[in-house]
Amino acid sequence: MTSLAGSTALVTGASSGIGAATATLLARRGTRVLLTGRDEAALRRVADATGGNHLAADLGDDDAAARVAGWAGAVDVLVCNAGVGWAGPLVDMPTADLDRLVTVNVLAPLRLARAVLPGMVARRRGHLVLVSSIAGCMGVGEEAVYAATKAALRTFADSVRYEVAGSGVGVSVVVPGVVDTAFFDRRGTPYPRRRPRPVPPEEVARALVDAVERDRAEVFVPRWLRLPARLHGAVPGLVRTLQRHFG
Ligand SMILES: NC(=O)c1ccc[n+]([C@@H]2O[C@H](COP(=O)([O-])OP(=O)(O)OC[C@H]3O[C@@H](n4cnc5c(N)ncnc54)[C@H](OP(=O)(O)O)[C@@H]3O)[C@@H](O)[C@H]2O)c1
Structure with a gap:
């Protein structure tokens, strides 16, 4: 896709953080935004600010994805962003928490x-965006299930990209590091490290929209996080040793 103007995007987790920032930026690009999450009041606020429509749905419910997709109808961009830690x-x-993470995140x-x-x-037009995490590239102690759910999204995206090659449909994975959102409060455990420093959700939204416009397979936010992820693929033993020592 080269232009987002006049297109329709369905954004999950649009009531907060990265999803709300993404919906806001897409709307500025002239995209009609369809917003979903659970928090009706927060969704309404984002809808008012973006001119979008919203539907409250709990993606932990078995029939929720079908309901949301049916409500949205034909969409040009799907941003799968909702997630829990x-x-x-x-x-x-x-x-129950393990099942919830796998259901909502995967x-x-x-x-x-x-x-x-x-x-x-x-329609030979469209773009899928999966919001993963650096945890899904590296593995993180005491976040095993979360990291596994985020790794699943990357492999899913890589696989679907092969299937739709040449069809006019793009697939992007967004890999944030640490983002300054309600994510850590909601999971009940604060971010434990001083570095990497959290980036604002707007920075992730910019990278996400850029990935759609330029049909990028994978974007890291901040960009330097690409290095440890690539090193993990190239020299996993060394990276595991470093991670054990430095976290
Ligand atoms: N923050 C980080 O450091 C970080 C780093 C890497 C990746 N990520 C990923 O980025 C994505 C967005 O997270 P965020 O940082 O923006 O956190 P956030 O502010 O907590 O936003 C999470 C969003 O997911 C929605 N959500 C959670 N459970 C849901 C459910 N059962 N059904 C429907 N919607 C649900 C929430 O909506 P309601 O509250 O309305 O239910 C909210 O809009 C997540 O996939 C997360 O894993 C975050």
């Missing part, structure tokens, strides 16, 4: 992509 030793993680985006992709391919 959980931090702590895996042995202490309640099964099943819902896969189901949404499956629902909107046929229309995009038929």
Whole structure:
């Protein structure tokens, strides 16, 4: 896709943080935004600011992705951004939390992509965006399930990109490091490190929109995070040793 003006985008997790910033930027580009999340009042505020429409839905519910996709209809851009974290030793993680992370972070985006992709391919126009995390590239102790859900999105995106090559549909993965949003408060465990410093959600939104406009396969925010991710692929033993020592 070269131009977002006049297109329609469905943004999940649009009530807060990266999703709200993305919806705002897309609307500025002339995109009609369809906003979803659970918090009706917050969604309405973003809808008022962007001229968009909203639907409150809990993506932890089994039928939610189908309901959201049916409500949205034909979309040019799907931004799968909604996500939740959980931090702590895996042995202490309640099964209900594990299931919730997998449902919201993985099943819902896969189901949404499956629902909107046929229309995009038929119209020979569209873009899927999956919001992953640096945790999904590196692995993070005490975030095992979260990291696994985010890794799943990257592999899903790489695979679908092969399938839709030449169809006019693009697929991008956005890999943020640490972002200054409500994410850490909501998971109940604050961000434990001093570095990398959190970036504002608007910076992630800019990278995300740029990825759609330039059809980029993967963007890191901040950009330097590409280095540890690539090193992890090239020399995993060294990176694991460094991570064990420096976190
Ligand atoms: N913050 C970071 O450091 C960071 C780093 C890397 C990746 N990410 C990823 O970035 C994405 C956005 O996170 P954020 O930082 O912007 O955090 P956030 O401010 O907490 O936003 C999370 C969004 O997801 C929605 N959401 C959560 N559970 C949901 C559910 N069951 N059903 C529907 N919507 C749900 C929330 O909507 P409601 O509150 O309305 O339900 C909210 O709009 C997530 O996928 C996260 O994993 C964040």
